[in-house]
Every structure is written in structure tokens, then in C-alpha cells.
Amino acid sequence: MGKVLMKGNEVIAEAAVHAGCKYFFGYPITPQSELVAYMARRLPEVGGLFLQAESEVAAINMVYGAACTGVRVMTSSSSPGFSLKQEGISYLVGAELPAVVVNVVRGGPGLGNIQPAQSDYFQVTKGGGHGDYYTPVLAPSSLQEIVDLTQDAFDMAERYRTPVIVLGDGMLGQMMEPVEFGERSERTDVPKEWATTGTRGDGDRRVISSLDLDAHALEARNIRLQKKFAVIRENEVRYEEYLTDDAEFIVAAFGTVARIAMNAVNKARRQGIKVGLIRPISLWPFPVQPFHETRDCVKAFLSVEMSAGQMVEDVRLAVEGRAPVEFYGRTGGVVPTQEEIFAKIAELAGRVAV
Incomplete structure (x- = not known):
């Protein structure tokens, strides 16, 4: 497949498909609605599932459910909708579930407008939701880099069992440039011993949750997460x-x-x-x-x-x-x-x- 001229939002979607993503749950909001529309058409062509949720809150919780089974799953939104996903992103981090979340930033605060902005920086880099956590954030500056970083995001999410955010803006989402897609070297069909795919009586029960009612148990979880974040800091810096x-x-x-x-x-x-x-x-x-x-x-x-x-x-x-x-x-x-x-x-x- 040679270079093709595409719009940024559609590039993100196609890059996700090439990375092995077959599940998408989302809700349309400008200026990223083309991404949702593209996934609605494209995923059935590759045997995947697209579902337009009733809200952004529902979409991120559907992502949680799909991620529990170990599949590659993605959602996308723009600033106000991304804010609504914050609780679910915190749950994903706490439960150590891989997923890719795209935010095509628009002007704010509030409803703001549909023009490009970068004013979600604090939200994506300082946790965004409740609790002590971080999520890796990748910020492309061209559509070809969108291809590469979107695909990298899925690999990174699985490598560290964490949600990864791809951060763009309204201009990147709407512009058109020639891009080239390549297949990924990392396998997407590797069995995941933690996934809730059913043991069929051949192993221990698998339970995924971010709930720890015992304070010491929750502290141990947080310590483990902080060690993971330290590894990410060591290995995933890009500039x-x-x-x-x-x-x-x-x-x-x-x-x-x-x-x-x-x-x-x-x-x-x-x-x-x-x-x-x-x-x-x-x-x-x-x-x-x-x-x-x-x-x-x-x-x-x-x-x-x-x-x-x-x-x-x-x-x-x-x-x-x-x-x-x-x-x-x-x-x-x-x-x-x-x-x-x-x-x-x-x-x-x-x-x-x-």
C-alpha cells in the first residue's frame, strides 16, 4: 500500500486498524466526528465491532469491558467529551487494562468552540481523573507521525497494561496530508494470562477490578503502579x-x-x-x-x-x-x-x- 491522501481523523482510525484494533466505542463530537464515522464503516470490513454509545461515559466503560478480555480497543473524543471519560480512565489505570484513548483538542473551557487548542495539557499529563496515576501521552505533529504514534500507542498499552493517550488538536484532525501505513511487528494475538476470557475449568478464576477495600492492599497496588510509571519514565521518553x-x-x-x-x-x-x-x-x-x-x-x-x-x-x-x-x-x-x-x-x- 503506497501513500494515500487522507484527513487526520481518518488517519488515526486507519492506523488503529493496522495496529490490530477491532473494537471501538465512542460518541461523536466535533472536531473528531470523522474518526467515529470512519470506524463505523471500517471495522465491520475487518471483522471488528463498532458501537456508538449513548454518551462518553458509557463509551469509556465499554472500553473497560472490552479491555478486560485482552483485545485491542480504542475510543476517541474531543475536550468536553474527554473530560467525561476521566473516571473511566482512572478505572482502567487502577485495573491495569490496556486501551488507547484519543483526544482531538478543541477550544475551551466549557463548550468553548471547535477550533484547535492545546489547553488539555494539564488534564492529560497530570492524571486527569482521581487517584495517583499517570498515562503515557503521545503528541504527533504530522499525519504520518499520527500513523506511527497511534500504532505505537497500542503496543505500549499492552506492554505496560495501561491506557495510552494520543493527543492531537482540531487542526491535525481536519488537515489532509499523504500518509503511508505499515503493518506492525508486534503480535496482537498473544494469549494474555490476566484476561477474562474464561478458564473453562482449567485454571484459577480471573478477576479484574480496581477496588481494594483494605487500605494496605490498595497501598500495595499503588506502590506497584508507581514502579510501573518509573519504568515508563525510563523507557518511553520521546522528543x-x-x-x-x-x-x-x-x-x-x-x-x-x-x-x-x-x-x-x-x-x-x-x-x-x-x-x-x-x-x-x-x-x-x-x-x-x-x-x-x-x-x-x-x-x-x-x-x-x-x-x-x-x-x-x-x-x-x-x-x-x-x-x-x-x-x-x-x-x-x-x-x-x-x-x-x-x-x-x-x-x-x-x-x-x-
Whole structure:
């Protein structure tokens, strides 16, 4: 299969199918409704099951039920609907169940609008629901990367028995680019000794639950989960560096904004400003290392986001006060332009934007 021109939401869906996902439970909400519609048509073609739930709350609990059987299962939503899934995501983490949850972010708070935003960053990286937990979060910046990271998300979910979040935005969901799909090397039909597929009298009963009424038993579960999170932090950090070797200033940006920021960096370089880009791909675990390695060499960092300033907090934590960290953001669905980002870079460099 060669390259095909597709819309972002449909790319996510097709990438999931190529990753072996045959079960999808969801509810339409703009700007990710095309994903749901695509799955409704596509899954029956591969012997899978699509079900439009009566609500986002119902959808995430259906995901829980399917995940208990060890199948590859996915749901998707946009910001208000993703909020409704938080209790169920916490249950999935507590029960150690693999699933992929897609959030195509739109402007908020409240109903907001259907324009692209990145203001769900806190929600996806700090747990989102109740209890002490994290979920791996992958943030693509192109449609080809959506293919790769969506498929990686299913592998990661099974590897660690945890829900994994793929975070996009309304622009990535609606844009069209040529993409190429490849088959996955990891097997999807490996028997899972924990799955509730029925023992047929040949083994111990399998019970999956996140309920522990004994405080010490629940503490032991939490300790086990924290050890798992530590392993994920060790093994699943992903990022891209661009022109950072000799940079005096570094822009931090992810997703759609990183694409725009890269153009602004190129323009600044043409103006003689030595600036680079660090693009977090895994938002959790956050890529602390590239900030550690550059914080003593640069004059300032600039976090650029489609939010009022959320990732900037993680950048500041990573820099640990060793260099100034500035912020530039647009909110409510407004996308920062190349010219705006360049002007902020020029301001940091003590120059006038031209």
C-alpha cells in the first residue's frame, strides 16, 4: 500500500486498524466526528465491532469491558467529551487494562468552540481523573507521525497494561496530508494470562477490578503502579531536537504549534539569531533530558502553546531555574502564527523583528 491522501481523523482510525484494533466505542463530537464515522464503516470490513454509545461515559466503560478480555480497543473524543471519560480512565489505570484513548483538542473551557487548542495539557499529563496515576501521552505533529504514534500507542498499552493517550488538536484532525501505513511487528494475538476470557475449568478464576477495600492492599497496588510509571519514565521518553547544537535560545513546542515554530526558527536563523527547537513527543513522560543538556548553554527558553500556559510549567521544572523560561500562547482556538513566534524570538534576542 503506497501513500494515500487522507484527513487526520481518518488517519488515526486507519492506523488503529493496522495496529490490530477491532473494537471501538465512542460518541461523536466535533472536531473528531470523522474518526467515529470512519470506524463505523471500517471495522465491520475487518471483522471488528463498532458501537456508538449513548454518551462518553458509557463509551469509556465499554472500553473497560472490552479491555478486560485482552483485545485491542480504542475510543476517541474531543475536550468536553474527554473530560467525561476521566473516571473511566482512572478505572482502567487502577485495573491495569490496556486501551488507547484519543483526544482531538478543541477550544475551551466549557463548550468553548471547535477550533484547535492545546489547553488539555494539564488534564492529560497530570492524571486527569482521581487517584495517583499517570498515562503515557503521545503528541504527533504530522499525519504520518499520527500513523506511527497511534500504532505505537497500542503496543505500549499492552506492554505496560495501561491506557495510552494520543493527543492531537482540531487542526491535525481536519488537515489532509499523504500518509503511508505499515503493518506492525508486534503480535496482537498473544494469549494474555490476566484476561477474562474464561478458564473453562482449567485454571484459577480471573478477576479484574480496581477496588481494594483494605487500605494496605490498595497501598500495595499503588506502590506497584508507581514502579510501573518509573519504568515508563525510563523507557518511553520521546522528543525531537532541531538546531540546538549551537543555539543561544530554544523554543519548546509540541503538536501543530511545533510545525509553525520550526518555520519561525528557520526565519530567525536567516536573521542571524541562533535559536533551536525542542519538540516533546511524549508529553508524559516529559522529556527532561534535552532541557537539562541545554539549560547551561542558552540565554533563554520560550514555550509556545495554544493555551494560557501549561507545558511552560514542565519546561520550567526541567530547566530548574538555570535559565529564564518565557511563554507565548494563544487561546480559545486561535493558532499562533510564524510571524508572532518570530517576533517573540527576536524580542528575547534583543532585536527588532523585521
